[in-house]
Amino acid sequence: MSDVLITIDGKQCTATEGEYVLGVARRNDIFIPALCYVTNCSPTLACRLCLVDIDGKRAYSCNARAKEGMNVITKTEEIEKERRAIMEIYDINHPLECGVCDQSGECELQNYTLHMAVDSQHHCIADTHRPTKQWGKIHYDASLCIVCERCVTVCKDMIGESALKTVPRGGAELDKAWKDKTEKDAYAMWNKLQKSIIGIASGAETLDCTQCGECTAVCPVGALVSSDFQYTSNAWELQKIPASNPHSSDCSLLYYDVKHTSTSNPEPKIYRVNSDHNYAPLHAAARYGFDFQNEVTCKDESAFARVVELLQTKVDTIVFDSYITNEEALILQKLKEKFGFKLVNEDAKAYQNFLKHFASTSGSNLYSGDLKFISESNFVVSFGSAIKTDSPNAGYAMNNAIGMNKGAGLYFHPVADPIVSAYSKNLLSITHKIGAEEAIAYLLLDLFGDKAAMPKGVVDYLASFHAVEKKIIQESVKEEIKEMVKDEESGEEKEVVKTITKMVETEIEVDTNALLEMIGEEVDLVEKITKLLDKKDSFSLIAGEDLYTHPRAENIAKLLGLIERFTAFKLVIIPSRTNTLGISLICDLDDVKGNFSLGYNVKGDFTLSSLGKGDLDMPALNQQEGTFTSMNKCVVPTNAALAFKGYCLNDIANAVGLEAEWTIDYTPYLPSEKGFKKEKFDTLPNRFENDGTENRGYALEPQTFTCKDNVEPIASFTCKEGDVVYRANPVYQFSAFTNKAHQLSEAGALYASTAFLEAKNLHDGAVVTVENEAGAKLVIAVKEEKMIDGLIAYLPTFDTKIDTAPFFKEGYRFAHVVIKGVEHV
DSSP states (O other): OOEEEEEETTEEEEEETTOBHHHHHHHTTOOOOOSSOOTTSOOOOSSOTTEEEETTEEEETTTOBOOTTOEEEOOOHHHHHHHHHHHHHHHTTOOOOTTTOTTTTTOHHHHHHHHTTOOSOOOOOOOOOOOEEEETTEEEEGGGOOOOOHHHHHIIIIISOOOEEEEEOOOOOOOTHHHHHSOHHHHHHHHHHHHEEEEETTOOSSOOSOOOOHHHHHOSSSSEEETTTTTSOOGGGOEEEEEEOSSSTTOOEEEEEEEESOSSOOSEEEEEEEOOTTTOOOOHHHHHOOOOOOOOSSOOHHHHHHHHHHHHHTOOEEEEOSOSOHHHHHHHHHHHHHHOOEEEOHHHHHHHHHHHHHHHHHSBSSOSOOHHHHHHOSEEEEESSOHHHHOHHHHHHHHHHHHHTTOEEEEEOSSBOHHHHTSOTTEEEEOOOTTTHHHHHHHHHHHHOOTTTSOHHHHHHHHHHHHHHHHHHHHHHHHHHHHHHHHOOOHHHHHHHHHHHHHHHSOOOOOHHHHHHHHTOOTTHHHHHHHHTTTOOOEEEEEOGGGTTSTTHHHHHHHHHHHHHHSSEEEEEOOSSTTHHHHHHHOOOOSSOOSSEEEESSOOSEEEESSSOSSEEOOOGGGOOEEEEOTTSEEEEEOOSSOOOSOOHHHHHHHTTOOOSSGGGGGGGSOGGGTOOOOOGGGOOEEEOTTSOEEESEEOOOOBOOOOOOOOOOOOOOOOSSEEEEEOOOTTOSSHHHHHSTTTOOOOOEEEOHHHHHHHTOOTTOEEEEEOTTOOEEEEEEEEOTTOBSSOEEEOSSOTTSOOGGGGTTOOSEEEEEEEEGGGO
């Protein structure tokens, strides 16, 4: 779309043709009131406060699209009178409980009532009984609700669940006499208000959704609030500490809301997490998993002395996870360089290797896409990720793109996901065979690649791939013939055998259908994709954690590099943990550990733990200053919400010869050769600008390489018969840190769909044994998971009491097992 010039209140503004006028005004710091509109979502026209004059006609700026030469006036006497009348309507029968309301001090109804000087009331009507509702982690007070529909809109357009809707309120009908005494838009809004209230779309008594809490974030009044936060604090008492999501690689901006614990306890406490909801959503773990701090009362001097001694005499390996800052990663790298330690981080090593092979064919060490580009695309593909739980914010961006940009998409995964499948009728959800990710990468390259631009060697690889596929298909058909000849005798079926025999004996023209055979998808998939591609011109590809430890990870990474270069897709290769990308860039990682290991949040011979379960306590991420490297390839700052009274990694490093007063003194020394900048921590911004620009930290500088283009033909992948488990966590959970938070704490289980329980003749809460060929055995309860479908159950990693590692020794997220009910053992 082209740029156009419009005039708002005499100010010339550049806009994209078709952009909503309200968005243009906000970007240019021109105030237009709006209670119902949420940026990046569809307009509802529920509040009508954004009324403006466009070229002499009344219009709603949230729904009016910019056109060349348009003249917008945001204030006239008529408009101001209309807006004041609307605010009077909203204030009718609204409970006067501001002194105890959780939204007081942040309430947009308060703000607009004062802004428009509503100091008298000219309207009245009988009130309606509206009881409160408890919806899990969300409390709904219908008496406070102004039916702005923000919650409905954000749930549909941003999150993709459509769990809420307006339902009949049963309010008194407006006396027709009010029509002549009330402004036009105020009367229409009042009429709607009397008829509607917010309810659960399914008709159930509680929300059957992922309970991300985004509806509570966008609510302008106190109608939707966190059940945990309700009546615990006044908003103005809370100190907002800007930070970054510590639980996953979106590293979204959040604010820890902190104040003293009580009148008798001055120790600071986190009461909730907040966000800038107009610019980016938060997932449930970020919103509810805030109190995972490691509480210690003093420094353990003997344990500290012991770890210092071990580092100087016995340690040869440091094993650690990816829930650490960039600065801590640099400290570990410096310890490696000083003492020759091995650094072992299985998660970051797999990602590091994957990016290395990706770079060999893409020519860059970093992928080109980010969450913003995904949300602005109109065709999005996801594969290799159970996106709803692996990276919820990537899922939100995908849903937002398809819903708001008249977009379409493809979702490939072996575990069927009814939530993701319901994002849109224009999202094709493909439940494929386990291990078919390499075939999917080839399919995408074959369908979308510009073969005229590809080097001859790459085109030859595609041709050799087709030759291999031809052989695979022929062999599989031969096997089918053998079975038919052996088992069937009817004349009709002998005809089928003859037809297939003829196919084998002649040259089969192998095309993308061969790929579909491997993926396990119907042959008309290409036709379906072609229809979805109509008028699409902006393409995003999301690649996930299933790929990094896939048996064919190296070749898949190289294929993604070719997709990056020779298709229109911009890629996002999701880092699997909070700082996986940062660690993979900063640390020289090893494959195996030595004889004596120091563990950091990982069990070692001597263990440093932010969970309080080791030999020496360390601060958790909500107790640290530092930076993360997000999936958007940005170095973003995070601040300490709570103090830590013990030692930190920097104290240990200083005791063995490194010198830095504070951990953040390392921020400007992050490796510039890997794309980091020499920026001091205190100079890093962490905010959104009024126009929606994310001004947080800085973007990494990509490094370029000479491409080798040495991909391989596809390898056949045979899936064993029997039960399969998938290594994944349920909604809310990412690690032991999320599970430590009081709102999220739960016991892990074998999570299984209703279809799985029925097939196994099990019930929710049943106890089973899970065994593999290597002799690993786990006795575990089964939990019904209604947010997945199919016959693949999953084993979690967040509950430290359940050791699932023996089932995934090869690293791949799918494992073949035998699952038996205890009554059969």
